[in-house]
Amino acid sequence: MPREAATMSLQQKVSVTLLSVTTVLALLSYVILNAVVSPAFDNLEMQAAKTNLIRVDRAIAAELDNLRRISADWAPWDDSYRYIQGEYPAFEKSNLATTTLVELHVDLMIFYDASGDLRWERLLVDGEVADLARNGVFGLGSATEEKLIRHESVDSEFSGIVHTNRGAMLITSQPILTTNGTGPVAGSMILGRFLDSDMVTQLRRRTEVDLVWHSFDQHADFHSVETKKLLESDVGAVSVAVSDDVIDARSLLHDINDEPILVLHASMPRSISALGSRALNGALLFLAIAVVIVTAVIWLLLRNIIVKPLESLAGHITNIRKSGDLSRKWQINRRDEIAAVATEFHEMTVELDDARKLLLDQSFKAGRADTAAEVMHNIRNAMTPVINGIDRLGMVCSVTNGMKVEQATAQLADPACLTERKDKLLQYIASAFRHVEDSHAEGRNELAAVSTQARQVEAILSDQERHAQVSPIIESLELDKVLDEAVLVIPKRKTPVIEIDVQQEIGRFRVQGQRVGLMQVLCNLVLNAYESIARSKSSSGRIGLSASTETMGDVEMVRLIVSDTGCGFDAARKQKIFQRGFSSKSGNLSGLGLHWCANALAGMGGRIQAKSTGAGQGAEFHVLLPAAHQS
């Protein structure tokens, strides 16, 4: 994290955001699956339970239909019709027997004549012939019996469930008619089948439902919610009770008088919801794994593609801020928007660097101009009294102009000159001398005043010299860029032909120095090298520029060598080469001088050395400056 002021890093923000989104997504998925999908499984399960009971109900109805079809074979039959009317007594012997019931899979067969008298009956209980009244099936004289025994028309037919002492029975009653279905109604034929354990087994097998039933009167809990709900519902309604493991479905069967007679009860294990729950858990697990994987992938992608490069870029910017080196470039091999931002930033900093250098130059020049203006103002002010003093000195010097001392002396020597005139002439000469003496004294005073003003000028110059000792601004400089500007000073002349040999790796060296000063030093050295080659009368020459690093004490220094193939110098000249005012140059190419260069480099914490193996052997000038850290 480059700056401590930021309370949350980009990496943390990305992590928190991804974590929040995935958590919300997981919770949302969990809620949706449990609120929508899981109830759908429950509904499906309850619907299946209801369907099971409906199938049982239909199976019972099918049994009743089967019983009705058997009855439809026997009741509208001329043989049955004649038998009831007493015209076919042999019918009983040939058709009515216990085996008939067994073959027809019925438990009850009864024939009544039109007056309601019993003509033939047979009841089988557990395969054995049983008494009707004792088993509470018929012969009790109930209204239901009357309803079944007497048919008012040929279309009359009754079927349903009745209650017996041996339990509920499917029963059907049809009028006995001719085979053509014509009447009058001769009697009634009743067929019945117990809803016993065999029937339950049979229904279980057919419907594949774990079915039980109970007598409504004996087993129904009249106060239970399910029973009340069933009693208030339409016929065929199914009530479902759900527990953790089982779904209990109940429905009511009504008797032939639409009174509740049986409670059907089917229990079903909650296999569908269990399956659904497993499916949901599997889906949630898959979703969780997917979310974790996607989150991890997104996090890694964001980390590697965005966050790390941005951190690197932020570090790069921080380094630039700390070092003040605006020429540093972000070293990363990318071609995306972040790289574009970095490139734009680099170009901006380069422009800013150039602008800063320009500003420094301008500030430097402006400072110099201001200083020069101030110095000129002060010196001119100081020089004005000097000039006016000199004017007055000139007047003093011309004090004898117009005096006629020589003429007066000549007249005194004339014997013809009268005494009175001689006295005045002597008085004139004396006054002239006194005036000259007075002017001489005045001139001394003026000279002293001029001398004082001259010292003021010197004081102003000394003051400026003191200000000139201000430390230069030291900055990190790329050596190659300073040298690029320095070599521009080489004159573009036909001879000598100059080869500039710059070390390839020189661009990686940075020094701490004052840019303008160092550039002036290097310009001076390069120009000296050129002039040395030119003085050697050679038609061509080489100027070499190379650099290396070395440690001097605890300081890492950069050694820049400016070499030439020019005149060189001997040991005697080497002793004087950095002295003030020393020069071996001729012509108009002279620069600032090596004395100035040495002082300027000393001001930057550096130094300069001169090396030559002798006259005509070329020379090397070594510039040593503190190294600046590489980016």
Next chain:
Amino acid sequence: MNGHIDNDHIRVLIADDDAHILECYREAFLETEPTGVMKMLDLLSAELFDPETDIVEATKFDVVSCSQGDEAVTLVGQAASDGRPFDVVILDIRMPPGIDGVVAGSAIREMDPDVEIVFVSGYSDVSRGELERRVPPPMRLHCFSKPLSFMQLAEDVANLVRAH
């Protein structure tokens, strides 16, 4: 402020922040009182050698000086109200800490369109064109650079007053 008044003299106001310079101005512009020896010499010379020679009267200046631009503006205003305006105002351009000579000259020009304004400066970053724009008219504006001979300046001032 220093000076004396005479109706036959050229009235000059000088503003410069350097006291030594002001002293030089006064020495150049004010007439030196002849000593007794000089008077005696002049009398004897006239009597003995050239009795017909006319003594030429030198130009006389009425000099008022100050060290700041705003003082100069005040003095010009007072002189105008007294009915004795200055003939020439000599201004230094840089006179810290007060207003500079150009600002003072501009204010003086507004009060007195006829006065001759002379800028004398050791250094100025104000061009001649800028001076003419701010202190018109050009014919009554004159510029000199230090160092200069104030004796010569006194002669020039006398000449330009006579010319107008």
